[in-house]
Amino acid sequence: MNLRLPATVKEALAQAAQEDLRTSSGMAVHILAEWLTARGYLARTDATPAKPARRKGGR
Numbered sequence: 001m002n003l004r005l006p007a008t009v010k011e012a013l014a015q016a017a018q019e020d021l022r023t024s025s026g027m028a029v030h031i032l033a034e035w036l037t038a039r040g041y042l043a044r045t046d047a048t049p050a051k052p053a054r055r056k057g058g059r
Contacts, residue, residue: 013031033046
């Protein structure tokens with residue numbers, strides 16, 4: 001799936017992803033799954049897995 005995002009949305013997504021230690025793509029999936037789950041389109045058990053563990057060395 002390809003999405004065209006306004007620059008402001010893309011920048012906000014990138015910032016949120018960085019702060020949550022996710023990729024922009026991973027953050028977008030997380031946000032979509034959260035929204036779909038909250039509205040009953042997606043079962044909680046089908047929601048996205050937790051973000052990967054932080055690597056040693058601070059990266």
